[in-house]
Amino acid sequence: MLSVSTSPYHHGDLRNALLRSARALLERSGEADLSLRSVARDAGVSSAAPYRHFADKDELLAALAAMGYRELTERFGSMPATDGALTDLVEGFLAFAEAEPGLFRLMFSYPCTRGDKEPARAGRAALEALQHQLPGFSEEALTGAWALGHGLAALIVHNQLSPGDDRREYVAAIIKAAAKASS
Amino acid sequence: MLSVSTSPYHHGDLRNALLRSARALLERSGEADLSLRSVARDAGVSSAAPYRHFADKDELLAALAAMGYRELTERFGSMPATDGALTDLVEGFLAFAEAEPGLFRLMFSYPCTRGDKEPARAGRAALEALQHQLPGFSEEALTGAWALGHGLAALIVHNQLSPGDDRREYVAAIIKAAAKASS
DNA sequence: TCGGCAATGTGAGCGTTGTCCACATTCTAA
DNA sequence: TTAGAATGTGGACAACGCTCACATTGCCGA
Numbered sequence: 005m006l007s008v009s010t011s012p013y014h015h016g017d018l019r020n021a022l023l024r025s026a027r028a029l030l031e032r033s034g035e036a037d038l039s040l041r042s043v044a045r046d047a048g049v050s051s052a053a054p055y056r057h058f059a060d061k062d063e064l065l066a067a068l069a070a071m072g073y074r075e076l077t078e079r080f081g082s083m084p085a086t087d088g089a090l091t092d093l094v095e096g097f098l099a100f101a102e103a104e105p106g107l108f109r110l111m112f113s114y115p116c117t118r119g120d121k122e123p124a125r126a127g128r129a130a131l132e133a134l135q136h137q138l139p140g141f142s143e144e145a146l147t148g149a150w151a152l153g154h155g156l157a158a159l160i161v162h163n164q165l166s167p168g169d170d171r172r173e174y175v176a177a178i179i180k181a182a183a184k185a186s187s
Numbered sequence: 188m189l190s191v192s193t194s195p196y197h198h199g200d201l202r203n204a205l206l207r208s209a210r211a212l213l214e215r216s217g218e219a220d221l222s223l224r225s226v227a228r229d230a231g232v233s234s235a236a237p238y239r240h241f242a243d244k245d246e247l248l249a250a251l252a253a254m255g256y257r258e259l260t261e262r263f264g265s266m267p268a269t270d271g272a273l274t275d276l277v278e279g280f281l282a283f284a285e286a287e288p289g290l291f292r293l294m295f296s297y298p299c300t301r302g303d304k305e306p307a308r309a310g311r312a313a314l315e316a317l318q319h320q321l322p323g324f325s326e327e328a329l330t331g332a333w334a335l336g337h338g339l340a341a342l343i344v345h346n347q348l349s350p351g352d353d354r355r356e357y358v359a360a361i362i363k364a365a366a367k368a369s370s
Numbered sequence: 371t372c373g374g375c376a377a378t379g380t381g382a383g384c385g386t387t388g389t390c391c392a393c394a395t396t397c398t399a400a
Numbered sequence: 401t402t403a404g405a406a407t408g409t410g411g412a413c414a415a416c417g418c419t420c421a422c423a424t425t426g427c428c429g430a
Contacts, residue, residue: 113296148365151338183366187215
């Protein structure tokens with residue numbers, strides 16, 4: 005056969021291709037329109053193919069969420085442990101949520117009623133990694149910063165809050181105000 | 188006719204009945220299994236009936252989320268404006284999320300890309316109501332407490348954190364630690 | 371009082387989805 | 401080389417969101 009580029013029967017790296025497609029579709033069309041079939045279409049395979057790599061749709065989403073947590077951890081990994089680290093931590097959440105709101109929403113709304121699911125583990129791992137990376141801060145302080153970052157980012161992603169021009173300054177102001185009010 | 192209790196053709200209060208059914212199913216089976224058809228079944232009507240009261244499924248969920256925000260506001264409405272108000276505020280989130288995790292998740296994961304949707308408005312309204320109820324605190328402090336409450340509750344709902352026996356003390360410790368670390 | 375219209379409910383049906391199945395193709399190790 | 405594991409296909413099924421034409425009921429003006 006001289007046919008130039010008939011796609012081979014076996015894809016070669018379908019699992020990652022599906023994750024990439026899903027991630028792109030998530031940002032482009034939103035979670036509601038993210039069907040397994042559309043992911044398969046985007047990756048150029050049949051609608052049954054994904055089941056060779058993920059038990060069900062949920063498992064694909066879980067892998068995507070876990071991927072997000074790992075990248076969030078990396079982002080924090082390159083953070084200096086200075087005095088403003090907690091502000092940087094919160095600000096990092098906002099930057100992440102702004103860059104990929106779809107993935108952010110998926111990560112933090114994934115229903116993990118059973119604690120053994122992958123995203124829950126990945127989330128805990130991210131929190132624990134943070135404790136290693138910033139040993140100067142107490143566990144409570146880091147948990148608080150994590151929660152504050154998540155909460156602020158969620159408010160912004162959901163259009164209930166819009167920080168001004170300087171996001172970092174805004175975050176610092178909120179932390180300072182809350183700290184003063186609760187002292 | 189002597190038939191004792193044939194349900195009448197017209198329900199009478201179907202809209203609220205649907206909301207009640209949806210809310211119950213949300214807690215019992217989770218959001219993934221919450222179909223408009225199952226809500227209709229639970230309310231004892233045909234699967235097309237809900238469309239006389241909600242434009243689509245999304246609108247029902249939006250109404251449910253808005254309802255949640257109103258109840259959250261009420262909860263905070265009866266809060267004394269003492270020194271520990273911010274801790275109470277955060278703790279209120281945790282209590283709400285614990286009581287109805289399904290509704291909590293729906294409220295805070297509802298995709299409001301367009302800012303004019305009802306839940307986004309209800310969320311903003313709740314935040315603004317808080318500023319009226321606790322005039323002694325700055326807007327930044329209240330926003331921070333709101334975000335921290337949301338974030339901590341999400342961590343707990345998603346099984347990534349389990350506070351000890353005394354939740355309020357735990358919250359206070361986190362606020363104090365974060366405040367100290369960022370001072 | 372009655373007649374008609376708006377409001378509200380029904381059942382059937384369309385297109386899409388998640389998932390499974392039997393089968394086809396390719397890769398790999400013995 | 402060849403058997404079996406891995407990976408892909410097309411077709412099917414039930415459930416879903418949603419729409420339509422039609423049925424039933426409540427209510428208001430003549």
